[in-house]
Amino acid sequence: MIISYAECSARERLAGVVDAGSFHEWLPPAMRLTSPHLAQLGVPSSFDDGVAIGRATLAGSEIFVAAQEGQFMGGGVGEVHGAKLVGLFKRALRDRPRAVLLLAESGGVRLHEANAGLIAVSEVMRALLDVRAAGIPVIVLIGGANGCFGGMGIVARCADHIVMSDIGRLAMSGPEVIEASHGVEEFDSRDRALVWRTTGGKHRWLSGDCDVLVEDDVTAFRAAAIAALDAARPVTLEALEAEHARLAARLDFDGAEAIALWSTLGVPDAAQVPDLDVAGVLALGAH
Template identity: 65%
Template sequence: MSRPVSYQEASARERLQQLFDADSFEEFLPPSARVISPHLGQLNAPVAFDDGVAVGRARLNGVTIYTAAQEGGFMGGAVGEVHGAKLVGLLRRAVQDQAAAVVLLVESGGVRLHEANAGLIAVSEVMRALLDARAAGVPVIVLVGGANGAFGGMGIVARCANVVIMSEEGRLAMSGPEVIETASGVEEFDARDRALVWRTTGGKHRYLMGDCHAIVADDIAAFRTAAAQAIATLTEAQGQPVQLSLEALEAEQQMLAQRIARFGQLRDPVEIWSAMGIADAANLPMLDIDQFIAVAGQCRMGA
């Protein structure tokens, strides 16, 4: 039996090559096209010939999908003007070609500060393009398992998708730990407390809170299986709607209101887990994925 391949430790292109059918990934605007940021060079900052994201199409169990993978090794996967434009172009082409689905391998600390407003505008355009894809009947699945997590604008982009799949090692939030500490002080959030960071933003907590729909082991094969299952469910007549409806937004708002009412006064995820009725909540981070899912059971929000 072959050993699992760590999703977290793989590069963007390694994930693309191993997540989808062998040799099926066809890249749009590859590094050889040398489409780089127009801003970084002016700041004497390093550039990447793909601007930190690979976009293209591939097959998953024979089904053609459109996909993008952010490279956390280049500026933490941060979004700049060209990086964002490539994501927007991918989503628009998926609509044009009526792709079976779009799979986004998100790993990003948010907007590239070097590009300031250009990066912010780029992220907003990605959000609009993603919602346009859903409105056109193209489901969007987001995978989060990289070392940099999904923060800032890309954290919002992830939650705009139909389905979010995470590993325990993945992290998802609006603001990063250092940002919260800088803005509100260490008493509000100690970014140096790595256990607290993972309890708060990691895959297990996000799964329990209903912020991600599936949690898998840190294994590319496990992400592949979960993505294929999500696509199959979304494309079946009985699957959840692809479009973002008013009813779905109202249900989400109701769930968030319930979360605040139940857990708004609690300061640590362990307290939240205990309030959800999970026995031995402090031991939850030590459980493997199968054990964790069994314990989570019907306790998770939205279950």
């Protein structure tokens, strides 16, 4: 039976992705670890500050795992939310699980907490890279309704391995942010087809920004996570130079549409991609 990953809550995704009954949560809602900033502004808080962290097993291997709750403030990162993620990565350095799994769903920094949220995201990135440098793979799953944007978009691209569904979205700035900054002529956030062509899972897979494209199915995400358990990619000078060269080549693209970029990348029948299902996109053989 297919269970939509996008429609699940953070804890429902955790229950479906890791081994049944294996998740042990650290700092659960019962501990009432809430944001001090939201209370000062009179904004409702969540007793887990929008992220669940802990340990679990995946195909029998111990992993550390975090899942952001998109239904609370769009998964926005604040001081406490970020501190929980940093603590998870730092404990991974000490206890050395087989991998760290991040179920990301976030619009980026929580605007209510501004600088505190920005600092938190920078600390998460540093902690994640420390874990990678220690040889522990960091695997990110993206398929929530809110996508993965802003600071968390950068965090995701710092990981070893990214798995996305075709309805997942990944970018630095969200469509509404781009429209607000540069006008609807630059990016019409109401054009949903444009949004998914530009930030969606198909585009990210075709352009090499994610490693695995899956259906919107919890079981498919679990299988991809298991397959990525040994996906450690050391951060080396050679790897960084290759990535920079790839991005520099993309900067030379002077088109305005994803379809044109796909054609430039050698994707056959690029105009048909938006109408293809996941199997059809994977059959193109372009990545």
